[in-house]
Amino acid sequence: MIASAPSLSSRLARVKPSSTLAMTSKVLELQQKGVKVIGFAAGEPDFPTWESVCEAAHAAIRAGEFRYTAVGGTPRLKQAIRTKLERDNGLAYADAEVIASCGGKHSLYNAMQAVLDEGDEVVIPGPFWVSYPDMAALSGGTPRIVMASEANGFLLTAAELEAALTPKTKLVVLNSPSNPTGATYSEAQIAELARVLTKHSCWIIVDDVYEFIRYDGARPRHLVTLEPSLRDRTIICNSVSKTYAMTGWRIGYTAAPAPVIRAITTLQSQSTSNPSSIAQAAAAAALAGPQSMLAPMVEEFRRRRDYICERVNSIDGLSVGVPGGAFYVFINGRGVFAKAGVGDGDALALKLLEGAEVGVVGGNDFGSRDHFRISYATSMELIERGMDSIERYLGSL
Numbered sequence: 298m299i300a301s302a303p304s305l306s307s308r309l310a311r312v313k314p315s316s317t318l319a320m321t322s323k324v325l326e327l328q329q330k331g332v333k334v335i336g337f338a339a340g341e342p343d344f345p346t347w348e349s350v351c352e353a354a355h356a357a358i359r360a361g362e363f364r365y366t367a368v369g370g371t372p373r374l375k376q377a378i379r380t381k382l383e384r385d386n387g388l389a390y391a392d393a394e395v396i397a398s399c400g401g402k403h404s405l406y407n408a409m410q411a412v413l414d415e416g417d418e419v420v421i422p423g424p425f426w427v428s429y430p431d432m433a434a435l436s437g438g439t440p441r442i443v444m445a446s447e448a449n450g451f452l453l454t455a456a457e458l459e460a461a462l463t464p465k466t467k468l469v470v471l472n473s474p475s476n477p478t479g480a481t482y483s484e485a486q487i488a489e490l491a492r493v494l495t496k497h498s499c500w501i502i503v504d505d506v507y508e509f510i511r512y513d514g515a516r517p518r519h520l521v522t523l524e525p526s527l528r529d530r531t532i533i534c535n536s537v538s539k540t541y542a543m544t545g546w547r548i549g550y551t552a553a554p555a556p557v558i559r560a561i562t563t564l565q566s567q568s569t570s571n572p573s574s575i576a577q578a579a580a581a582a583a584l585a586g587p588q589s590m591l592a593p594m595v596e597e598f599r600r601r602r603d604y605i606c607e608r609v610n611s612i613d614g615l616s617v618g619v620p621g622g623a624f625y626v627f628i629n630g631r632g633v634f635a636k637a638g639v640g641d642g643d644a645l646a647l648k649l650l651e652g653a654e655v656g657v658v659g660g661n662d663f664g665s666r667d668h669f670r671i672s673y674a675t676s677m678e679l680i681e682r683g684m685d686s687i688e689r690y691l692g693s694l
């Protein structure tokens with residue numbers, strides 16, 4: 298008798314595939330078949346990586362930087378990460394307190410693996426980025442979602458955070474500007490959340506990947522600066538993906554107390570080893586080089602945000618508040634569910650794909666069944682066509 302394959306790991310039963318990536322590949326699949334779908338699903342800047350950054354990668358290739366590097370990144374990249382933290386956040390971190398990983402997602406995953414044990418509660422403000430609960434579950438944690446209200450611009454209040462924390466809370470995840478809502482905390486609001494966190498012995502992950510894509514021109518001081526006592530238990534995760542239009546290069550980084558970085562380095566040494574040496578050279582150039590290309594990109598995102606919000610709010614049954622950052626609008630679609638014959642944002646997303654040939658992501662996996670997300674990290678021309686198509690389709694129902 299020929300033996301059959303044994304079962305897969307039960308760990309994987311705890312997680313589901315990323316719904317944003319699933320919709321992105323559905324859009325790609327249709328586009329490859331010749332259907333002219335407009336993709337609003339992918340969360341990545343449509344700008345090219347800066348020439349100076351590409352040149353640093355070419356220089357690394359010419360210099361023959363083809364070997365393994367230190368697990369946590371080259372000295373040059375570590376220095377660039379430290380320079381960035383000092384320049385942009387006023388934070389001093391040592392080499393032993395930073396590590397480079399294979400994208401921000403990897404940095405966040407490693408951080409959760411480093412601090413969570415079976416059954417630990419992880420407080421995640423909602424609506425949330427789809428990967429946080431699954432990463433927490435894969436690390437043995439139990440996600441505890443705390444929904445922020447739409448009326449409050451999807452910003453969690455200090456009182457709501459306080460009410461959610463229990464002695465079982467091992468980790469709190471904060472993300473501003475937020476994916477999927479674009480909700481962006483002011484310095485005063487960060488300070489209020491920080492004050493609550495000083496009273497609870499938990500780890501804090503601060504996901505800063507959209508820190509520069511905010512439209513109020515503010516540069517709020519970091520949580521760790523506002524409450525220095527939190528430095529010992531805060532893990533800052535960031536990435537070059539969104540700020541520098543480098544999603545495909547896969548470089549993320551983490552700043553945290555040395556024991557956390559040591560634990561992550563061990564984990565990385567037994568899993569991925571170092572991120573790509575060539576991508577590290579590019580990321581170092583992006584982080585430590587001139588930052589002047591950033592402002593025009595953010596300005597262009599602002600133009601698109603203003604346009605898209607106006608269009609959405611002019612469509613009967615759809616509504617959105619103007620988000621303060623990131624490049625997403627999280628649209629309340631409840632007002633069209635009945636005429637579209639759907640019961641939630643996921644079903645509406647499928648209708649929009651079939652009927653309007655526009656790929657958006659339903660809100661269910663972000664924590665809200667009333668919403669769907671549009672990423673406006675695509676050209677103004679496509680945004681205009683996509684919004685025309687959504688308007689036409691919903692108007693025809």
Ligand SMILES: Cc1ncc(COP(=O)(O)O)c(C=O)c1O
Nearest residue numbers: 340400401402426476506536538
């Ligand atoms: C909130 C948030 N954090 C982290 C990431 C990870 O980005 P990357 O792995 O491309 O660096 C993303 C990507 O979409 C995100 O939206």
